[in-house]
Amino acid sequence: MKSRFWKSILGIITFLALGLSARAETGVTADEIVLGQSAAFKGPAAGLGTEVWRGAQACFDKVNAEGGVNGRKIRVAALDDGYEGDVTLPNTVKLVTQEKVFGLFDYVGTPTLVKALPAIQQFSGDGLFLFSAFSGAQPQREAPNDKFVFNIRASYRQETAALVKNLTKLGLKKIGVFIQDDAYGRSGEDGVVRALKSEGLTLTAETTYQRNVPYETSMAPAMGALKASGCQAVIAVGAYTQCAAFIRDARNAGWDVPIANLSFVGADQLLKKLGEEGKTSGKDMTAHLVNSQVVPPWTDTSVPLVAEYREAVDKDNPQLPAELQDPNYKPAQYSFGALEGYLDAKAFVEILKKTPANLTRASFIKAAESSKSLNVGGVPLSFSKSNHQASNKVFFTTVENGQWTSLKDWKGLVK
Amino acid sequence: MDDLYQGKTPITEFLGKWSDRLGGWGLRNKILAPTILITLLTGLVLNFQSSSRIQKVLHGELQSKGTALCHALAANAQQSMATQDISTIQSHIDEYRQTAGVAYVYVTDAQNKVLVHTFSPSFPEGLQEVNKPAPGTSDSQVKTVDYMNIDALDIATPILAGIMGTAHIGMDLNLEKAQVRANAWISFWTVALILLLGIAALWAVTQRIINPILALSVATEKIVKEGDLSQKIVVVSQDEVGRLAGNFSLMVEKLREIPLGLQGSVQKLSQALSGLQKAAEEQNKSVTAQAAALQETQVTAQEIKQTSQMAAQKASEILQLAEKADEIGHTGEASVEQSLKGLTDIRHQVLEISGKIGDLTDRTRQIGGITDTVKDLADQSNMLALNAAIEAVRSGEHGKGFGLVAREIRRLADQSLQSTGRVKEILDNISEAIDKLAQITESGSRRMEDGLVQVKSSGENLRALVGVIKDNSASVKQIANAVNQQNIGISQVFTAVKDQNTMMEETVKRLESTMEAVKALQEVAKSVSDIVGSYKV
Known part of the structure; x- marks a missing residue:
């Protein structure tokens, strides 16, 4: 009797457990996991969103082709926000309430994400999370947002700190910033200021530009202000269109101080713009440039992750649905953005693999927070309950032979 | 207060200048x-x-x-x-x-x-x-x-x-x-x-106001310049301007009636004037004729006056002669008495008397002729006075005075005739007496030559002669008186004729002014006719 009683209790528990597990988690079915992404697919920053999406999609396509994770294929519901936060917020609400996504994935940009964060926080009560963002800004790395945002990449503070450290080592103590006049730019500037402070220095000059102004906009006033203040190096915290315009105007004015860009800039698009500009003006627009990166250069195929990414892209070469494509942007075969997207997707897949088949948001978060060491092949990743930023790695690249390569000698910047 | 009100200040002058300037603006x-x-x-x-x-x-x-x-x-x-x-x-x-x-x-x-x-x-x-x-x-x-x-x-x-x-x-x-x-x-x-x-609306409205006013202005100008009252003014609007135009039309209608009426009146006036002129001309003719007659009367009266004066003069001369004769008679009587003493002288004196008597006969005969002439004149005066009376009657009221004068003239002329008759009778008697005297004187003188005796009878005869001469002298005196009276009457006739002449002159003058008035009236009628003619109706 006793054993039967316990048997029946166990049976009820099992039934309840099965019943509960049968109640599917939002965005998860037996054969699909839906992720939501709001990014800049169109407009002057189209290259950023497009590349990140392409890299991630290459990874998901590869995994899906192999049968998915626990029989579930990963689909990304993508919406364009044109790099405007006022669109990102409604996009986020739409993704959560209408698309009913499992989680948010690879948002692009700081000003956009900053707008969405309060909403995500609101939805995080239902376990919603954002897995990785193409932004190194602080807001999503600080409370209360660091509870439901999982960052992969190193922060802008880390990028700028490393840049300042290396530039001051060269004797370049007068550093100015050219920043996008929004949360992203301010976040980068904040990093520069903090890094200079730790060196006992202050910011020499600050100039700004308006987000999303076209390439034709003259950056000469900003450049002139920086030059006039006696800056020896400039750290640009912007996107490729306007940073390319800044470099164009500086080099056309004969000002050849080192100009550093952050990972977010869209290095490949920047190089493409500068290459075209150099062709028309006959000047070398790519000298004395240094870019901090959060992934290794995609040219370095010795890194397993890079090799894997390139192989996946070569095989798949995913393209955005037609309605999300910007007619003016032609995707590059390989790019830093795509590589970062691939890395993010791969990290997601790896964690998903560690999550029990009975997938819930909570179980996924738990699996992520317990991923002390994720092997993605080249970039060490580690999450914990208190650490929601997987990588602290910053890479430096410069242009050699028309390609971004690892910076080996900082002194080359001041030659 | 008035000074202040009418006083020229720069402001009022300025405003005045501007309102003058604005006065030249169109509506x-x-x-x-x-x-x-x-x-x-x-x-x-x-x-x-x-x-x-x-x-x-x-x-x-x-x-x-x-x-x-x-x-x-x-x-x-x-x-x-x-x-x-x-x-x-x-x-x-x-x-x-x-x-x-x-x-x-x-x-x-x-x-x-x-x-x-x-x-x-x-x-x-x-x-x-x-x-x-x-x-x-x-x-x-x-x-x-x-x-x-x-x-x-x-x-x-x-x-x-x-x-x-x-x-x-x-x-x-x-x-x-x-x-x-x-x-x-x-x-x-x-x-x-x-x-x-x-502006567009006002333009349209003012167009509707100005057009009829312009039409009226053109019509008025035509009336003023060409006197054309025959035109018709057509204004459709019912507003004040429309009413003005309507009333203007009616006024032109009325104006047209005035020259038409005037034309009739002028015609009648002209006819009346030409009648009046004819009558005045005729009257003028008759008055002129009358004046000429009067002139003649006056001349004749003058002549009568002169003749009468001459008659009076002659009569007084005769009287003197008669008195002389009387004197001579007395002297002759004395002489006869003296002749007794000197007959020779008497003979000379008788011869002288005889010669004087011959002269007296001639003079008497002359007086007779004059008296005849005076009688003729009196007859003619009578006739003239009769004529004058007739004319006076014809002259009407103006001739009344003249008529009285004419009657007076006639009375005087009649008296003149009677006196002249008596003068003639006396003269005839004188003539007879003188003839007898001449015969006696002749026979006396013949007898003188014969003798002294006869001187005595001669003296007696002479005495008789003196008596006759005395009678003769009285007659001559009477004649002289009559002639004087006649002279006075003739002077009165002359004065009357002169007065009448003066009055006639005044009448002629009045007639002339009547003619002038008629002429002026004719001119007025003509100018009125011209004015009427200057309107087209």
Whole structure:
């Protein structure tokens, strides 16, 4: 009797457990996991969103082709926000309430994400999370947002700190910033200021530009202000269109101080713009440039992750649905953005693999927070309950032979 | 008071000059000019009023909006600064900058160092010093900023009473100005449109007023210049001008009747005048004839007067002679007495007497002739007086006096005739006596030669002769008296004729003035006829 009683209790528990597990988690079915992404697919920053999406999609396509994770294929519901936060917020609400996504994935940009964060926080009560963002800004790395945002990449503070450290080592103590006049730019500037402070220095000059102004906009006033203040190096915290315009105007004015860009800039698009500009003006627009990166250069195929990414892209070469494509942007075969997207997707897949088949948001978060060491092949990743930023790695690249390569000698910047 | 009222001041002179100048304007300009002026003035005043009011309202709106935004920003920033990094604040201010009317947003820390801002390419150095609230306050401070091409209303709200910093929002005053300008333009174009429509409407209305007035003016000018009263004035409108034109038409109708009536009257007047002229001419003729007759009468009367005077003279001469004869008779008587003593002398004296008697006979005969002449004259005077009486009757009232005179003349003429008759009889007697005397004297003288005896008889005869002579002398005296009386009568006739002549002259003069009056009336009738003829009816 006793054993039967316990048997029946166990049976009820099992039934309840099965019943509960049968109640599917939002965005998860037996054969699909839906992720939501709001990014800049169109407009002057189209290259950023497009590349990140392409890299991630290459990874998901590869995994899906192999049968998915626990029989579930990963689909990304993508919406364009044109790099405007006022669109990102409604996009986020739409993704959560209408698309009913499992989680948010690879948002692009700081000003956009900053707008969405309060909403995500609101939805995080239902376990919603954002897995990785193409932004190194602080807001999503600080409370209360660091509870439901999982960052992969190193922060802008880390990028700028490393840049300042290396530039001051060269004797370049007068550093100015050219920043996008929004949360992203301010976040980068904040990093520069903090890094200079730790060196006992202050910011020499600050100039700004308006987000999303076209390439034709003259950056000469900003450049002139920086030059006039006696800056020896400039750290640009912007996107490729306007940073390319800044470099164009500086080099056309004969000002050849080192100009550093952050990972977010869209290095490949920047190089493409500068290459075209150099062709028309006959000047070398790519000298004395240094870019901090959060992934290794995609040219370095010795890194397993890079090799894997390139192989996946070569095989798949995913393209955005037609309605999300910007007619003016032609995707590059390989790019830093795509590589970062691939890395993010791969990290997601790896964690998903560690999550029990009975997938819930909570179980996924738990699996992520317990991923002390994720092997993605080249970039060490580690999450914990208190650490929601997987990588602290910053890479430096410069242009050699028309390609971004690892910076080996900082002194080359001041030659 | 009057001096003050009528006194010329520069202002009244100026106004007078202008009203004179305006007096030369057409009706349309007089209507249009004040309308345009008033509309423009109204438009300007309204534009100015609405502009200043809108500016006030906008300014208030801008300030309250900016203040509300800045309070919100300060509250947000306070939270973010406590827990988040700077990029979160930047993301807040990005939101505020997108609000219409916001020129810039910036946040400073407690040391008034600029943390975040929206300026591009760089923050205007020193702007944070322009509007700095005193530490320890929570109230917003508003200041107008005109700094480095920035024209804004800077609202500064302390964050946590200033211990965390200050939030600044700059509200764009250029926007406010642009809106005020836009409003000014809108009202300007509205006024311009209204003005254009008003001018068009007034134009149309004045056209309707001016056209009939012009038609009236043309018609009046035609009447004045060509006297054309035959034209018709057609005005359709029912307003005051229409009524004026209608009344004008009626007036022209009435005017047309005047020359027509005048024409008839002038014709009648002309006929009457020509009749009057004829009558006056005839009267003139008869009066002229009468005057000529009178003239003749006067001449004749003159002659009668002269003859009568001569007769009177002769009569007095005869009287003297008769007296002499009487004297001589007496002397003869004495001589006869003396003759007794000297007969020879007597014979000489008798011969002398005989000769004298012959002369006397001749004189008597002469007197007889004169008396005949006087009788003829009296007859003629009688006839003339009769004629004059007839004419006087014909002359009517004017001839009355003349008639009386004529009657008097006739009476005198009759008396003259009677006297002349008696003179003739006496003269005949004298003649007879003289003849007898001559015979006696002749026989006496013959007898004288014979003897002295006969002288005695001669003396007696002489005595008889003296008696006869005495009688003769009395007769001669009577004749002389009669002739004198006749002379007086003839003088009276002459005076009367002279008076009548004078009166006749006056009559002729009056007739002449009548003729002149008729002439003047004819001229008047002609000029009236000319005037009437100058109108086309």
